[in-house]
Every structure is written in structure tokens, then in C-alpha cells.
Amino acid sequence: MSGFIIIALIVLVFIIIYQIAKASEYASVLRGEEKVKAQTNRTMAGLLVAFFVLGVYGIWKCHELLIDKMLPVSASEQGVGYDSMLKVTLIITGLVFFATQAILFWFVWRYQATEKRTSFYYAHNNKLELLWTTVPAIAMASLVAIGLRNWFNITSQAPANAAVVEIVGKQFNWIVRYPGHDNELGKRDFRKINDANNILGLDWNDTHNLDDIISPSGEMHLVVNKPVKLIIGSRDVIHDVGLPHFRMKMDAVPGITTTMWFTPRYTTEQMKQITGNPNFVYEISCDQMCGKGHYSMRGTIIVQTQAEYDAWMASQQSYYAQNNAAPAAAPAAGDSAKPKTDSVKVTAMK
Structure with a gap:
């Protein structure tokens, strides 16, 4: 019944419009077509x-x-x-x-348009x-x-003193990895990916992986006024790391490593004061439609002072230790002095 009423109303509207048009036409005849046309032109203008x-x-x-x-x-x-x-x-x-x-x-x-004005052809x-x-x-x-x-x-190329953080997209969340005491990210092999205990496919034969720290919740910690280089990848489809508050974005493409770097200016606490919003958070969004759960692919960034970051890092357990019964041997004292690398080694598909 409601559908019939809607159709009837639409037909009625068209009839009213038609009647108004006919009335306007009759009025033009009575008052003079040219006079009505000039008046219409002025009204429309x-x-x-x-x-x-x-x-x-x-x-x-x-x-x-x-x-x-x-x-x-x-x-x-x-x-x-x-x-x-x-x-x-x-x-x-x-x-x-x-x-x-x-x-x-x-x-x-x-x-x-008037009777006295004629068109002028201006060719070129x-x-x-x-x-x-x-x-x-x-x-x-x-x-x-x-x-x-x-x-x-x-x-x-990022500055020599830049921190290195890897962020990998998967349907439908972000995975963040930090180098451990040796300041070097280990090798990854996509064939070793296991959602139960190896979400990034880390090669445990590479000792650089034994102290790496992984945050599967999409939370990234950065140091204020210190440059950071993001190493960006994807486990499945094309995603896009969107950092609107930092005015940054970069595609995360499966099989390809992309990078970008920037320097945070304000801690999260400082930005809360600037915005007047006590609940403010820096967001990581996915700026590329990546599937039915795209709307939920959201992470956060916490920008801290160096002391706060060091305290947070000291409280973290390596991903290897979390997923293996026997803890890995601690890196040698000399390892911490090794220069930081800003590239991720990924085993290529044969």
C-alpha cells in the first residue's frame, strides 16, 4: 500500500508541474510573449x-x-x-x-538577451x-x-640518528616491530608466518630476531623531537599507513617494502593540552579500502619523552621470549654498539 501511495504522489507532482507550465504558457499569450521573456530573463539573472x-x-x-x-x-x-x-x-x-x-x-x-542585442561569433x-x-x-x-x-x-634517506620501526598491515589490524638491544631488525620469511606464534614470519636462525619486540595491537611508541623511519609492509592486500596528525601517508604493499620518515614535534600529553581534549590520541588509519573490516583497522601512536620511552621499552619482553619456552641468550655487550640498520631483510619468493 505504501508503495502505491508513493507512486500516486509522484504522479500528482508531475501533474501539478504540467499544469503550472501550461498556466505560464497561457499567461505569456495574454501578456505578450516578448514581454514575458524579457521579464523572465531579468528574474533569472x-x-x-x-x-x-x-x-x-x-x-x-x-x-x-x-x-x-x-x-x-x-x-x-x-x-x-x-x-x-x-x-x-x-x-x-x-x-x-x-x-x-x-x-x-x-x-x-x-x-x-534583448531584442537589440545580437550574438557575436568570436572564432579564435x-x-x-x-x-x-x-x-x-x-x-x-x-x-x-x-x-x-x-x-x-x-x-x-633518514638521518643517521633516526629510530627504526616496522609497521605491517594485515586484515584488519596493524603489527608494529621494534629492534631490541642490538638495534637491528632481523630477517623475515613469509613462509614462516604463523598467527599462533610468529605473526611476521621471523627467521629464528637470525639472532637479530631474538630480541625484537612486537606489538600486535597496533600501538606505536615514538620519541618526541627524534626522527623515526617507518619500514612499511603488508601481509595480505594493499593497505595504507595514514597518519593524519603528522600529515603523512604511505601505501603498504604486499611483497614490497616502502619507507618514510618524520620527526614528532609534540608528545601525546602536549597535544592533549593544545587541543584541549583529555582523550586525544594520535591515530593510525588505513587509507586504502582493504576489505569488509576496513573500518576497524585503526592503531594508535604514543609520543613520549626519551625517558618515558626507555622505561616503556625496558618493560617489554621480546617476541621470541613470549613464544618460546626457553628464553633466548642475551646479546653480547658489543652488540648494542652496532650501527642501526634501516632496512628489513625479507626472504624472496623462489
Whole structure:
């Protein structure tokens, strides 16, 4: 019954619209078609100008209402460059948008159709073509250059003192691995992956794996004002490590290792004060549709002082010790002095 009522209402609306159109047509005949046409042109031109003014006002009011809900200040030094790039892009494109739309709606009002005005055929103008092709091309090339500069910054070689953290995506959570006392991540072999006791496929024949620490809950701990290089991978499908507060993102591709680095500017506690939100957390999102559980693929980052990080690290047990009855032998004293590596060794598929 409800479906029949909806169909009946739709038909009724169309009948009303048809009757209004017919009434308008009869009114045109009575008052004079040309007079009605001129009046309609003026009305439509006025409405379009009003639409432009109200539209610009609406954009401004939306900006005022939503500005407090925008992301807070960039939490990474590299993100400052991205914020600057976005600001420059919005200013340039905003000015172009306002200028072109203002001219467009002014033309609608200024050049209404009248009996005295006839159309003018303007076939071609080389100077005009060159102008509106060259200027946008230069502007867009400049914006691309700024973007590439920022991109090359986060994908370049990380500083020598950068910490190294591996993050691996799987349906539907993040796995985070830290090097242990030897400051080196061990080899991984996808054939050794076992969700029960070896979620990353660590090769236990590689002694560098024996002190590595793994967080399967997607919680990542970083040190404020210390650069960190993320080594990114995937166990199954394409994911994407999204760090909105740090203005970073990078694809996690199965079989391929991707990297990026950045320097956190504020601890989690400092950001709570900046945002005025006592429940604030840095989020790790998956910015690539990865399956039916994509919505739940969320991790967190805790940015701490060096002392807080060292205390947390000292409380962690190696992944090997957690999953093997006999604890691994402690690394030799000289191992802690080894230089940190920023690459992950993964056994290739034969």
C-alpha cells in the first residue's frame, strides 16, 4: 500500500508541474510573449547573482563553523611543510575560483538577451589562447614542484640518528616491530608466518630476531623531537599507513617494502593540552579500502619523552621470549654498539 501511495504522489507532482507550465504558457499569450521573456530573463539573472552572493556567504560561514573541527597543528616537522603547501594551494585556487565565478555571474546579469542585442561569433585569438594556457600551466607546475619537494623530503634517506620501526598491515589490524638491544631488525620469511606464534614470519636462525619486540595491537611508541623511519609492509592486500596528525601517508604493499620518515614535534600529553581534549590520541588509519573490516583497522601512536620511552621499552619482553619456552641468550655487550640498520631483510619468493 505504501508503495502505491508513493507512486500516486509522484504522479500528482508531475501533474501539478504540467499544469503550472501550461498556466505560464497561457499567461505569456495574454501578456505578450516578448514581454514575458524579457521579464523572465531579468528574474533569472537576478536569481543567479543572488545565488552567487549567498553561495560565497555560505562558504565563509561554513569555514567559521567548521574551523574548530579541523585537524590541530601538525604534529611533525615535515607536516608543517604540507600545511604550508595546502595553504598556498587554497589561496591560489580560491582567488581563481572567486574571480572566474564573479566574472561568470556578472556576465549573466550584464549581457541579458534583448531584442537589440545580437550574438557575436568570436572564432579564435592566438594571444588569448596562449595566455589562458600558459598562466594555468605555470601555476600548476609551481604547485607540483612544491609537492615534490615535500615528497622527496619524507622519502629521502633518514638521518643517521633516526629510530627504526616496522609497521605491517594485515586484515584488519596493524603489527608494529621494534629492534631490541642490538638495534637491528632481523630477517623475515613469509613462509614462516604463523598467527599462533610468529605473526611476521621471523627467521629464528637470525639472532637479530631474538630480541625484537612486537606489538600486535597496533600501538606505536615514538620519541618526541627524534626522527623515526617507518619500514612499511603488508601481509595480505594493499593497505595504507595514514597518519593524519603528522600529515603523512604511505601505501603498504604486499611483497614490497616502502619507507618514510618524520620527526614528532609534540608528545601525546602536549597535544592533549593544545587541543584541549583529555582523550586525544594520535591515530593510525588505513587509507586504502582493504576489505569488509576496513573500518576497524585503526592503531594508535604514543609520543613520549626519551625517558618515558626507555622505561616503556625496558618493560617489554621480546617476541621470541613470549613464544618460546626457553628464553633466548642475551646479546653480547658489543652488540648494542652496532650501527642501526634501516632496512628489513625479507626472504624472496623462489
